[in-house]
Amino acid sequence: MIHAYTGDAVRAAESPVLRAGQGEALMRRAAWKLAIGVVRELRSHGPVAGSTVAALVGTGNNGGDALWALSFLRRRGVNAVAVPTGDRMHEVGLDALRRAGGRVADRIPDDAVLLIDGVLGTGARGGWEPPPVPAGITVVACDLPSGVDANTGEVAGGVILADLTVTFGALKTGLVVGAGAHAAGRVELVDIGIEPYLGEPDVSSLERDDALAVFAPPAWDDHKYRRGVLGVCAGSEQYPGAAVLVCSSALASGLGMVQYAGPQRAANLVLTAHPEVVAGSGVEGKAQAWVAGPGLGSDEDAQSRLAEVVETCVDGALPLVLDASALGLVTLDQLSRLRNAGCEVVLTPHQGELVKLVDRLVPDIADGFADLAKADPVAAARRAAEALAVVVLLKGSTTVSAAPGGRTLVQNEGGAELATAGTGDCLAGLVASALARSSQGGSVATPEKAAAAAWLHGTAGSKAASGGPFGASSVARAVRHTLTAR
Numbered sequence: 001m002i003h004a005y006t007g008d009a010v011r012a013a014e015s016p017v018l019r020a021g022q023g024e025a026l027m028r029r030a031a032w033k034l035a036i037g038v039v040r041e042l043r044s045h046g047p048v049a050g051s052t053v054a055a056l057v058g059t060g061n062n063g064g065d066a067l068w069a070l071s072f073l074r075r076r077g078v079n080a081v082a083v084p085t086g087d088r089m090h091e092v093g094l095d096a097l098r099r100a101g102g103r104v105a106d107r108i109p110d111d112a113v114l115l116i117d118g119v120l121g122t123g124a125r126g127g128w129e130p131p132p133v134p135a136g137i138t139v140v141a142c143d144l145p146s147g148v149d150a151n152t153g154e155v156a157g158g159v160i161l162a163d164l165t166v167t168f169g170a171l172k173t174g175l176v177v178g179a180g181a182h183a184a185g186r187v188e189l190v191d192i193g194i195e196p197y198l199g200e201p202d203v204s205s206l207e208r209d210d211a212l213a214v215f216a217p218p219a220w221d222d223h224k225y226r227r228g229v230l231g232v233c234a235g236s237e238q239y240p241g242a243a244v245l246v247c248s249s250a251l252a253s254g255l256g257m258v259q260y261a262g263p264q265r266a267a268n269l270v271l272t273a274h275p276e277v278v279a280g281s282g283v284e285g286k287a288q289a290w291v292a293g294p295g296l297g298s299d300e301d302a303q304s305r306l307a308e309v310v311e312t313c314v315d316g317a318l319p320l321v322l323d324a325s326a327l328g329l330v331t332l333d334q335l336s337r338l339r340n341a342g343c344e345v346v347l348t349p350h351q352g353e354l355v356k357l358v359d360r361l362v363p364d365i366a367d368g369f370a371d372l373a374k375a376d377p378v379a380a381a382r383r384a385a386e387a388l389a390v391v392v393l394l395k396g397s398t399t400v401s402a403a404p405g406g407r408t409l410v411q412n413e414g415g416a417e418l419a420t421a422g423t424g425d426c427l428a429g430l431v432a433s434a435l436a437r438s439s440q441g442g443s444v445a446t447p448e449k450a451a452a453a454a455w456l457h458g459t460a461g462s463k464a465a466s467g468g469p470f471g472a473s474s475v476a477r478a479v480r481h482t483l484t485a486r
């Protein structure tokens with residue numbers, strides 16, 4: 001499990017060290033680790049001594065780190081050049097650079113092979129426009145890429161895209177969410193001694209082993225009911241394919257049984273693809289969790305199918321995933337009945353669906369919510385989870401799993417190749433599978449189960465993409481290969 005903290009929290013953790021008069025020592029420690037990262041990058045491309053490294057140097061301590069790092073690099077024979085972006089630079093850092101034999105220039109030298117981005121760090125406020133950066137130059141960001149909001153990952157103006165970000169003391173939330181995560185490139189976290197002062201993380205991310213534990217192989221004495229039985233209420237006469245995709249991904253994730261409830265045409269397609277599915281028009285059966293929504297449509301039939309699943313879950317206190325069409329149909333009354341019955345409920349909207357859902361069900365928080373969802377998906381998912389008192393898995397370039405009370409996980413596996421019709425259906429099947437598998441007394445919390453499904457979906461997507469462009473059926477297939485490569 002990886003943990004990240006807001007920029008504000010990291011600054012707060014720094015203050016006891018600053019109060020103890022250790023500010024310069026902290027900066028030198030950070031800069032030394034930054035210089036080591038730069039040397040490693042230089043070595044991977046060519047010689048260190050004799051190469052030219054420039055740093056864009058801002059007016060604050062981020063610039064101070066960059067100046068100290070240049071001074072250390074100068075001592076390794078690097079031609080170290082500071083390029084100020086404001087009207088002043090960190091004095092002690094500048095003095096260190098000058099004493100080491102580095103220089104100041106008003107532009108990035110033509111022979112620079114690497115650029116340190118030391119303009120803005122956790123003290124950045126609001127949007128910013130970067131100066132031109134030479135094409136093809138390796139960029140190492142100091143603490144975080146300039147232009148990224150350390151608290152949210154929002155890029156409100158321009159940004160300098162980094163190949164590597166060397167970040168100090170703790171991962172910042174802005175490095176693991178959205179545009180910030182994209183801008184950061186590879187992220188290296190270095191210890192500078194403020195860790196004891198960090199409180200609870202802002203967000204966490206599951207790593208491979210955490211996610212695979214949720215989709216663990218069967219125990220030697222498991223039988224099909226103990227491995228999990230999932231009920232699927234998806235697909236319609238108009239959109240039958242969604243039913244196949246949900247069932248495919250759920251089966252590929254290793255359940256004991258998948259039960260399908262839906263119209264004949266969709267059931268026939270499901271059975272043709274997967275004869276092992278138990279298909280019928282009703283919801284009676286042994287399902288231990290349900291997923292409802294993909295390809296359901298919005299007519300009366302869809303409403304009554306959803307209502308039937310909700311009642312089944314309420315009666316049996318079963319977990320329920322609501323996706324796609326179900327997000328436009330579910331009522332506040334249904335959600336509250338599910339909660340009162342003790343059901344685990346996960347909603348899986350993308351940004352547009354979440355905005356509509358909030359507009360429809362919790363108009364009190366709808367004002368400005370669309371802008372919030374765009375700028376700060378973590379805050380938007382949290383607010384919706386709190387207001388609806390269910391887990392919200394907000395899908396996007398970063399997928400956010402937020403629980404009422406604030407527990408939040410973010411997953412960045414997979415890329416834009418997953419933005420293709422039907423992948424959401426696969427994800428819904430995986431989330432529901434995670435709930436069905438562990439409904440037999442597993443100790444993993446609901447937001448972690450949803451995040452594990454997002455990990456599996458994203459990782460399978462990357463695997464599928466390695467063979468070229470693909471449709472959602474390939475994701476379902478790649479789920480199996482992701483799980484076999486344990």
Ligand SMILES: NC(=O)C1=CN([C@@H]2O[C@H](COP(=O)(O)OP(=O)(O)OC[C@H]3O[C@@H](n4cnc5c(N)ncnc54)[C@H](O)[C@@H]3O)[C@@H](O)[C@H]2O)[C@@H](O)CC1
Nearest residue numbers: 014027030059060061062120121122123124125127128143
């Ligand atoms: N938090 C920590 O534990 C440590 C922090 N250090 C460094 O200190 C940084 C934070 O330093 P600061 O607090 O000085 O903040 P920054 O250096 O991030 O930025 C502050 C400066 O940038 C200007 N500025 C802010 N927003 C701007 C915008 N949108 N456009 C143009 N200028 C803008 C401010 O006027 C101020 O001069 C961290 O990111 C890190 O690099 C390290 O030295 C070591 C330890």
